[in-house]
Amino acid sequence: MALRLVQVNLKARDDVALGRFWAAALGWETGSEGPGITNLEPVGFDWPAPSALCIDLVSVPDPETVAYRAHLDLATNSPAHQEELVARLTELGAKRADIGQGEVPWTVMEDPEGNLFCVLEPREIYRDTGAIAAVVVDCADPQAMTAFWGEAVGWEVRETSEHLVRLRAPENVGPYLEFFRRPPGTTPLRHRVHLDVLPPRGDDQRTEISRLERLGARTVDVGQGKVSWQPMADVEGNEFCVLSPEAGAE
Incomplete structure (x- = not known):
């Protein structure tokens, strides 16, 4: 049985302040499972479910300040909504960013910590x-x-081209997971964003880790110490975490 893709994990200097920004940006509610961790999820959401990927903001002493290999795209339903959302995010502390995108119909921004x-x-x-x-x-x-x-997670291809592949949960709900081919000659950089996956309740975490290793992933040590989750790296070295199945019982 496939792992469940449940959340995006974002390192932060100040998880509480950044959590307030993203909660207001998305219209979500905040919670916390302990000091240094702020949890974000849609109002009334019953975690875990395929209809949303939640966000965990985790405080670290010195998050890297470089370009990142993963980012969020926010949806809008009209040109007026896009304009209003950009204006509201600016008031909340975000700002427009120029990464060499040129004239495009979307707006590139960075949050108060530069993500x-x-x-x-x-x-x-x-x-x-x-x-x-x-x-x-x-x-x-x-x-x-x-x-x-x-x-790894049982998501299905919804669109594919030479430069882009879109995956989505088999229930055809929630956000997409998209893989975009970076320009040749560019160097992959460290990033603050990673994905968390959850084994089904009753499954063995070690068995799932072994399955991921057979698919080409590897376990990594990021200085986590003794924790219930296992950091791993996918086939291109992107870090992700395999949570304990007991996390889904909360």
Whole structure:
């Protein structure tokens, strides 16, 4: 049985302040499982479920301040909504960012800690995703990443091209997971954003880790010490965490 993709994990200097920003940006509510961790989820959401990927903001002493390999795309339903959302996010502390995108219909922004994200123009494909349209991962080989992640979490291909592959939960709800081919010659950089996956209740975490290793992932040590989750790296070295099945019982 496949793992469940349940949340996006974001490192933060100040998880509480950044949590307030993203809660207001998305219209979500906040919670906390302990000091240094702020949890965000849609109002009334029953975690875990495929209809949304929640966000965990985790405080770390010195998060890296470089370009990132994964970012969020936010959905809008009209040009007026896009304009209003950009204005509201600016009031909340975000600002527009120039990453060399040129003239494009979406707006590239950075949150108060410098994390890049995009406010998309209205697109039919994202009309039912909720506030987050997609988690976008820059990669060298979208097809290889799709083969790994599709098998790892059971998400299905909804669109594919030479430069982009879109996956979505088999229930066809919630945001997309997108793999975008980065320009040749660019160097992959460290990133603050990673994904968390959850084994089904009753499954053995070690068995799932072994399955991921057979798919091409590897376990990594990020200085986590003795914890209930296992950090891993996918086929292109992107970090993710395998949570304990007991986390789904909360």
